[in-house]
Amino acid sequence: MNTTAIFEPIGHESLSDAVVAQIEDLIASGILKQGRKLPSERDLAETLRVSRPKLREALAVLEERGLVTTQHGEGTFVAALTGSAMLPALLALYERHEPAFFDYLEYRREQEGFAAKLAARRATKADKERITNILAEDERAWREKDALASREADFALHAAIVDASQNATLIHMMASIYELTRQGVFYNRDFLKTIDGTGKLLMEQHRELGMAVITGDEARAEKAAYDHIDFVEESFKLGIERRRREAMAEKRRLLSDSKL
Amino acid sequence: MNTTAIFEPIGHESLSDAVVAQIEDLIASGILKQGRKLPSERDLAETLRVSRPKLREALAVLEERGLVTTQHGEGTFVAALTGSAMLPALLALYERHEPAFFDYLEYRREQEGFAAKLAARRATKADKERITNILAEDERAWREKDALASREADFALHAAIVDASQNATLIHMMASIYELTRQGVFYNRDFLKTIDGTGKLLMEQHRELGMAVITGDEARAEKAAYDHIDFVEESFKLGIERRRREAMAEKRRLLSDSKL
DNA sequence: AACGTTTGGTCAACTTTATTTACCAATTTA
DNA sequence: TAAATTGGTAAATAAAGTTGACCAAACGTT
Numbered sequence: 001m002n003t004t005a006i007f008e009p010i011g012h013e014s015l016s017d018a019v020v021a022q023i024e025d026l027i028a029s030g031i032l033k034q035g036r037k038l039p040s041e042r043d044l045a046e047t048l049r050v051s052r053p054k055l056r057e058a059l060a061v062l063e064e065r066g067l068v069t070t071q072h073g074e075g076t077f078v079a080a081l082t083g084s085a086m087l088p089a090l091l092a093l094y095e096r097h098e099p100a101f102f103d104y105l106e107y108r109r110e111q112e113g114f115a116a117k118l119a120a121r122r123a124t125k126a127d128k129e130r131i132t133n134i135l136a137e138d139e140r141a142w143r144e145k146d147a148l149a150s151r152e153a154d155f156a157l158h159a160a161i162v163d164a165s166q167n168a169t170l171i172h173m174m175a176s177i178y179e180l181t182r183q184g185v186f187y188n189r190d191f192l193k194t195i196d197g198t199g200k201l202l203m204e205q206h207r208e209l210g211m212a213v214i215t216g217d218e219a220r221a222e223k224a225a226y227d228h229i230d231f232v233e234e235s236f237k238l239g240i241e242r243r244r245r246e247a248m249a250e251k252r253r254l255l256s257d258s259k260l
Numbered sequence: 261m262n263t264t265a266i267f268e269p270i271g272h273e274s275l276s277d278a279v280v281a282q283i284e285d286l287i288a289s290g291i292l293k294q295g296r297k298l299p300s301e302r303d304l305a306e307t308l309r310v311s312r313p314k315l316r317e318a319l320a321v322l323e324e325r326g327l328v329t330t331q332h333g334e335g336t337f338v339a340a341l342t343g344s345a346m347l348p349a350l351l352a353l354y355e356r357h358e359p360a361f362f363d364y365l366e367y368r369r370e371q372e373g374f375a376a377k378l379a380a381r382r383a384t385k386a387d388k389e390r391i392t393n394i395l396a397e398d399e400r401a402w403r404e405k406d407a408l409a410s411r412e413a414d415f416a417l418h419a420a421i422v423d424a425s426q427n428a429t430l431i432h433m434m435a436s437i438y439e440l441t442r443q444g445v446f447y448n449r450d451f452l453k454t455i456d457g458t459g460k461l462l463m464e465q466h467r468e469l470g471m472a473v474i475t476g477d478e479a480r481a482e483k484a485a486y487d488h489i490d491f492v493e494e495s496f497k498l499g500i501e502r503r504r505r506e507a508m509a510e511k512r513r514l515l516s517d518s519k520l
Numbered sequence: 521a522a523c524g525t526t527t528g529g530t531c532a533a534c535t536t537t538a539t540t541t542a543c544c545a546a547t548t549t550a
Numbered sequence: 551t552a553a554a555t556t557g558g559t560a561a562a563t564a565a566a567g568t569t570g571a572c573c574a575a576a577c578g579t580t
Contacts, residue, residue, distance in 0.1 A: 008282065008307075008308075009307065010278045010279055010308050010310050011278070012309070014567095015272070015567070018271070040526075040528085047269070048268075049269040049270060049272070050270050051567060052568090052569090053531095053567080053569095054567065054568085056528085056529085056530095059528095070528070071527090071575090072527075072528050072529070072574075072576075073526080073577080075526095075576095076527095076528080272567095274537075276538095300555075300557085301556075301557065302555095302556085310539095311538060311540070312539090312540095313540095313559095313560095314539080316558085331546090331556090331557080332546050332547075333545075333546035333547035333548075333555080333556050333557060334546080334547060334548080334555095334556065334557080335547095335555095335556065335557080336556095336557085
């Protein structure tokens with residue numbers, strides 16, 4: 001095995017790519033909010049120490065991605081990212097920005113806890129039956145190692161609990177969030193690779209959450225929701241770290257082979 | 261306050277900078293060990309997708325920094341990084357690579373635990389007196405908020421414990437490590453900013469460590485050493501995270517001002 | 521309504537950076 | 551010793567980025 005194997009092609013990142021990345025960061029982190037006007041091209045080019053044509057290249061990319069809109073003679077503005085029409089842009093943004101994903105989880109933690117508490121307080125008989133059925137399906141999927149069904153049950157449980165909260169605004173907001181989740185961020189390949197090995201724990205957390213809602217124990221439901229998100233976040237972090245270490249170990253292995 | 265304030269100049273990183281960074285990573289992470297031969301310039305340029313002149317530019321920088329040596333007609337090799345002659349290169353390397361710093365801490369954790377255990381077993385009367393004096397000085401520095409003296413006492417305590425271990429190899433190895441520490445990595449400005457607010461905790465940890473050695477309690481000494489390094493690592497991580505959040509909050513503040 | 525200012529839109533000349541290609545020199549290996 | 555491989559150097563070419571100028575749309579002031 002050749003030493004060459006451990007080296008990786010240099011990313012030929014263009015200047016405009018770097019500009020795009022910085023502005024995306026500002027939008028993804030919520031510093032630049034929707035509707036906010038960016039500085040004029042001349043000003044921005046100067047503060048970024050970049051020529052205007054290059055800045056314009058970057059702005060063109062951002063506009064193509066739906067993150068900003070520019071109007072002749074007026075300025076460039078951060079596009080509205082809420083509303084399902086803009087979900088693809090947001091989704092792609094989160095996938096390119098790992099830190100933003102943790103912010104997303106932090107936000108979701110509060111929402112889930114709130115939803116679980118309300119659900120425990122307000123769930124109707126129909127809600128409770130629905131949750132019971134989902135828990136049964138979740139357990140079946142786990143026993144039969146049906147990963148796909150397991151994910152669907154997971155998704156269904158969270159949706160059922162939000163519905164049970166009977167709060168229209170919450171339901172609407174969480175619908176957008178779940179759409180994100182379902183399409184790729186939360187359930188992308190890397191994440192599944194991380195979480196699959198802990199399927200039983202996940203199932204038990206769902207069961208605890210569901211039972212707390214069914215029995216109407218608000219505090220227990222809230223705690224179960226927090227614990228669940230905390231667990232997901234921790235698993236994700238560990239997965240990232242593990243993959244980083246595995247990649248390094250692989251490189252080491254490639255080198256030691258050549259010594260044998 | 262203008263929106264312009266939140267944007268930062270784009271780093272005009274040259275191609276060769278990127279090449280330098282990758283090879284430094286491989287060396288800093290220990291994947292490329294000293295004496296290892298790099299692929300030939302033609303091969304390496306091809307796998308990195310970079311022209312040979314640019315690769316050579318990068319290699320020239322690496323050689324200037326003391327990380328590699330090249331020999332006409334023979335090849336380019338990773339320089340020997342052990343030995344105090346090479347400390348500046350290693351030091352600079354660690355400062356440019358944050359992840360390597362945590363690897364350094366991980367290594368140091370084992371060494372410190374081992375040293376503390378040996379010291380508790382073998383410390384002479386003179387060693388114990390020396391440690392007692394250092395602990396007193398540490399406490400005085402803390403009471404009088406003498407940050408510089410506090411750091412010196414910290415350093416002195418660790419050195420005294422290593423000396424008390426009576427193991428020549430360990431003493432020699434730790435000397436190199438401490439040199440790193442003292443010169444800048446461990447006690448750099450950012451790190452101090454993090455740790456200073458927790459001065460009392462640090463002092464108490466030192467006291468626990470020193471007393472364990474003096475009383476000859478091996479297990480307690482080992483645990484105290486582990487706890488200390490764990491605390492340092494955690495503080496450092498928190499400090500990094502805090503600075504990151506503060507930087508973002510500052511940007512948010514700059515924007516909200518313009519709304520008032 | 522008219523003017524001046526600011527903003528985005530466009531283009532061409534120029535500069536810097538990077539690639540390609542060729543050839544030379546030192547070392548190892550057959 | 552001859553061939554192959556490696557680092558050393560340089561010139562021609564190509565690509566990326568900057569500079570400067572000018573146009574057109576929107577806004578505010580007069």
